[in-house]
Amino acid sequence: MLFLLSLAARNLVRNLRRTVLTGTAVVAGVALMIFGWGLIDGLDDNILRAARLTYAGDLVLRPDGYPDDGLRFPLDQAAAVSPALTAKLDAAGPWTARTTFPARLVKGVDAQRVFVVAYDPATETRVFDRKSWRLEGSWPAADKPEIVAGSAFARLMELKLGDEVVLEARTRDGAINALNYTVVGVVRTDNTTMDNLSVWMEAPAAEQLAVLGGVRTQIAVLPTATPDVAKATLAGLGWTPLTLPEECDDLIAMNRIRRKSISVVVGMIMLIAATGIANTVIMAAFERIREIGTLLALGMPRRDVQLLFLLEGGVMGLVAGVFGAVLGSSLVLYWQANGMDFSSIVEKMAANMSMSVVVYTHFSWAPTLLSLLFGVVVAVLASVWPARYASRIVPADAVRAD
Amino acid sequence: MICELVDVTKEYPMGELKVVALAGVSVGVDAGEFTVFAGPSGSGKSTALNLIGCLDRPSSGKVLLDGKDVATLADEALGAVRARRIGFIFQSFNLIPVLTAAENVDLALRLAGDTENRAARVEKALVDVGLQDYLHRRPSQLSGGQQQRVAIARALVKKPAIIIADEPTANLDSTNGEAILELMREMNERDGVTFLFSTHDPMVMSRARRVVKLKDGHVVGDERRA
Numbered sequence: 001m002l003f004l005l006s007l008a009a010r011n012l013v014r015n016l017r018r019t020v021l022t023g024t025a026v027v028a029g030v031a032l033m034i035f036g037w038g039l040i041d042g043l044d045d046n047i048l049r050a051a052r053l054t055y056a057g058d059l060v061l062r063p064d065g066y067p068d069d070g071l072r073f074p075l076d077q078a079a080a081v082s083p084a085l086t087a088k089l090d091a092a093g094p095w096t097a098r099t100t101f102p103a104r105l106v107k108g109v110d111a112q113r114v115f116v117v118a119y120d121p122a123t124e125t126r127v128f129d130r131k132s133w134r135l136e137g138s139w140p141a142a143d144k145p146e147i148v149a150g151s152a153f154a155r156l157m158e159l160k161l162g163d164e165v166v167l168e169a170r171t172r173d174g175a176i177n178a179l180n181y182t183v184v185g186v187v188r189t190d191n192t193t194m195d196n197l198s199v200w201m202e203a204p205a206a207e208q209l210a211v212l213g214g215v216r217t218q219i220a221v222l223p224t225a226t227p228d229v230a231k232a233t234l235a236g237l238g239w240t241p242l243t244l245p246e247e248c249d250d251l252i253a254m255n256r257i258r259r260k261s262i263s264v265v266v267g268m269i270m271l272i273a274a275t276g277i278a279n280t281v282i283m284a285a286f287e288r289i290r291e292i293g294t295l296l297a298l299g300m301p302r303r304d305v306q307l308l309f310l311l312e313g314g315v316m317g318l319v320a321g322v323f324g325a326v327l328g329s330s331l332v333l334y335w336q337a338n339g340m341d342f343s344s345i346v347e348k349m350a351a352n353m354s355m356s357v358v359v360y361t362h363f364s365w366a367p368t369l370l371s372l373l374f375g376v377v378v379a380v381l382a383s384v385w386p387a388r389y390a391s392r393i394v395p396a397d398a399v400r401a402d
Numbered sequence: 403m404i405c406e407l408v409d410v411t412k413e414y415p416m417g418e419l420k421v422v423a424l425a426g427v428s429v430g431v432d433a434g435e436f437t438v439f440a441g442p443s444g445s446g447k448s449t450a451l452n453l454i455g456c457l458d459r460p461s462s463g464k465v466l467l468d469g470k471d472v473a474t475l476a477d478e479a480l481g482a483v484r485a486r487r488i489g490f491i492f493q494s495f496n497l498i499p500v501l502t503a504a505e506n507v508d509l510a511l512r513l514a515g516d517t518e519n520r521a522a523r524v525e526k527a528l529v530d531v532g533l534q535d536y537l538h539r540r541p542s543q544l545s546g547g548q549q550q551r552v553a554i555a556r557a558l559v560k561k562p563a564i565i566i567a568d569e570p571t572a573n574l575d576s577t578n579g580e581a582i583l584e585l586m587r588e589m590n591e592r593d594g595v596t597f598l599f600s601t602h603d604p605m606v607m608s609r610a611r612r613v614v615k616l617k618d619g620h621v622v623g624d625e626r627r628a
């Protein structure tokens with residue numbers, strides 16, 4: 001077996017150019033497979049990360065029946081945080097509550113729809129460390145009419161630090177209210193929804209603008225227990241808890257479709273690779289009829305001849321697979337460390353997605369080894385028929401073939 | 403008698419027709435012989451050698467090797483007989499191009515399942531054919547004559563019952579051809595190795611100790627010399 005392996009390897013080296021050309025398709029297929037999976041896994045991570053760091057924590061609660069589409073934030077369905085819930089939340093871990101509601105921002109003659117994100121300055125940073133956010137200027141001072149604008153929204157409205165704007169909003173009982181604010185900061189959270197459509201202010205300021213009466217639209221928790229355990233303790237108090245994966249399931253589902261389309265492309269490349277390998281191995285068998293005849297004449301069993309050609313395909317698959325795996329995981333590891341910045345594309349699409357524009361690919365061993373194995377299996381399978389052909393040669397004729 | 407064809411016929415299908423390559427041939431080879439099958443092209447020399455060499459099966463008749471009929475053996479068993487009992491020397495040398503001279507010789511021992519003291523025996527076989535300085539050359543780095551010497555070493559190393567050589571000098575110039583034949587003759591005389599070959603070449607025939615003449619698939623002469 002070891003001898004056959006060495007013979008197979010030498011035969012591959014003997015026709016190096018052809019081997020390399022054939023192997024390239026396997027390299028491409030395996031690399032793409034690893035990179036594609038790393039990217040999709042990265043997107044999954046990214047969706048979860050963006051949600052965790054900007055609005056959800058590890059567990060998010062909304063009033064029962066409150067829409068979670070991220071497009072409407074109806075104030076009339078907001079709810080107060082009851083003392084019973086507060087006690088449970090305090091027991092569960094750090095938490096904070098926000099109120100998000102629609103408003104109109106007017107600057108000079110320009111006006112634009114916007115969502116106000118009102119946060120509780122006392123508890124906000126217990127859940128959101130804001131480390132990944134980039135703030136230009138400062139957060140609003142306590143009890144001052146100051147706001148921070150989302151970065152893309154600020155660009156759209158050409159807001160600059162120190163600009164005076166008016167926010168118009170409906171109060172909870174339906175009256176229209178308008179107040180003056182100073183833009184003191186511009187923040188980029190990398191959650192595109194928030195950066196495109198939000199302005200931020202402290203809860204007391206929002207109380208004045210929309211007369212909230214203390215209602216909240218979402219609560220984010222970083223439970224000390226697992227999110228699932230915390231979810232169970234917080235259920236049934238008028239608010240619906242969702243763990244992070246549940247909260248993001250629609251976006252994750254989109255990724256599952258992307259994963260499938262990558263698999264189709266990889267499958268097609270592998271089919272091309274398989275055809276190439278089958279072709280190379282059958283050519284090798286045709287070229288080496290006399291050699292095969294000699295091996296048979298010297299008494300090599302037919303199954304060993306078959307194995308020799310399977311090994312030629314398999315070794316090619318393995319070597320090319322390793323190259324592909326190294327290439328694919330290098331790309332994944334590089335972008336895992338540096339992140340792929342999609343901001344220009346995403347901003348052009350004005351996409352309304354709760355995900356970060358910087359995607360960190362996600363390396364893991366399982367898909368890497370699986371892709372490598374896949375490359376080898378494809379190569380071996382492609383060699384089955386040529387190997388069988390080679391082993392069926394009649395030695396009496398073959399030893400004289402030229 | 404080491405090997406014997408007993409009333410052997412061999413037919414090849416050719417479309418609707420059949421080509422009769424051997425039409426009832428009986429001939430035996432004893433240990434220590436240095437025998438040549440001679441005859442015009444198409445007379446059946448190669449066919450007869452293939453049958454004795456267990457590379458093929460007859461259409462009818464018996465092929466006896468060490469007294470046992472091998473004509474009915476299955477492929478794998480026939481392969482095992484070749485690996486252990488038969489040495490081959492081919493017209494076009496047929497060395498494995500990716501293996502060195504020593505590795506080519508070693509391959510024969512490996513396939514014969516004869517693993518004792520392999521390295522030393524391989525080296526000795528190559529020294530015996532005068533290739534002590536070429537052990538680690540690949541066939542492409544050897545001349546035709548040298549390649550055929552490697553082939554002789556490969557056939558000899560496993561001490562087969564018989565060495566079968568189908569036109570071993572046909573691809574060599576006359577000087578190299580004569581040297582190869584001299585080498586085989588020397589091994590025959592010194593070590594009693596049994597050789598059976600085929601040829602068109604009068605020089606080769608003149609060196610043989612027995613000439614079996616074939617024509618149209620029949621034995622038409624069998625001549626022994628001192």
Ligand SMILES: Nc1ncnc2c1ncn2[C@@H]1O[C@H](COP(=O)(O)OP(=O)(O)OP(=O)(O)O)[C@@H](O)[C@H]1O
Pocket residue numbers: 397414415416421422423441442443444445446447448449450
């Ligand atoms: N595989 C085959 N298929 C069909 N016919 C064959 C085959 N091998 C040999 N023959 C035919 O059998 C006959 C004997 O052939 P063989 O090769 O034994 O002759 P030979 O004496 O070795 O001739 P040469 O001196 O040309 O090598 C020829 O007519 C040849 O055409």
Ligand SMILES: [Mg+2]
Pocket residue numbers: 447448449568
């Ligand atoms: Mg012939």
